[in-house]
Amino acid sequence: xxxxxxxxxxxxxxxxxxxxxxxxxxxxxxxxxxxxxxxxxxxxxxxxxxxxxxxxxxxxxxxxxxxxxxxxxxxxxxxxxxxxxxxxxxxxxxxxxxxxxxxxxxxxxx
Amino acid sequence: xxxxxxxxxxxxxxxxxxxxxxxxxxxxxxxxxxxxxxxxxxxxxxxxxxxxxxxxxxxxxxxxxxxxxxxxxxxxxxxxxxxxxxxxxxxxxxxxxxxxxxxxxxxxxxxxxxx
Numbered sequence: 001x002x003x004x005x006x007x008x009x010x011x012x013x014x015x016x017x018x019x020x021x022x023x024x025x026x027x028x029x030x031x032x033x034x035x036x037x038x039x040x041x042x043x044x045x046x047x048x049x050x051x052x053x054x055x056x057x058x059x060x061x062x063x064x065x066x067x068x069x070x071x072x073x074x075x076x077x078x079x080x081x082x083x084x085x086x087x088x089x090x091x092x093x094x095x096x097x098x099x100x101x102x103x104x105x106x107x108x109x110x
Numbered sequence: 111x112x113x114x115x116x117x118x119x120x121x122x123x124x125x126x127x128x129x130x131x132x133x134x135x136x137x138x139x140x141x142x143x144x145x146x147x148x149x150x151x152x153x154x155x156x157x158x159x160x161x162x163x164x165x166x167x168x169x170x171x172x173x174x175x176x177x178x179x180x181x182x183x184x185x186x187x188x189x190x191x192x193x194x195x196x197x198x199x200x201x202x203x204x205x206x207x208x209x210x211x212x213x214x215x216x217x218x219x220x221x222x223x224x225x
Contacts, residue, residue: 001169004152031211031212033214035216041218042216042218042219043200043216043219045213045216048213050211086153088153088214096141096158096160096204096212096214097143097155097158097168098153098155098202098214099155100145100152100153101152102150102151102152103152
């Protein structure tokens, strides 16, 4: 099956720093989503981005489907950005089923 | 936020007992999903539904069954709970894709402990 690899697995930042999280996938995909899981366990939709670039405030994401990777950029990080960031993809031959990576755990220190 | 609720939110049960988790949506979305989340594994799909009474298996379906008798409700049953089923369970929903595009939205999760 399709493999979804996220890097780095863990990241510690000082408040105000910028970061880039990466998601590599091993096969062609129909769809890709980025999620943030906050410290209370809630999964929050960040981006639906099967290709191209999107921005939402301090966060932006880019997916290069032909090269099978996606990047999530966090600028001017805040302590509320802490949590786990997941990338999830849907294979081209799948029926709306997402395959998740193992996540990047981010800690932003004040 | 998508209207998705899960019940119960926390449950402790004993090995060998049956357990049913409920997912309820108010969005009238066609697709519903059950995932489990374990340390080091991200989320893994257990079962999903593509309509009332239409369900299919995901990647970790052994030991679980599901039912969907109404659009708004998707039930996950652990037929005989085992300690390996201790996990956090998430429900998700999505609607018919528009132009091939769609998103999944997640409920708040149910923490299940099997002793």
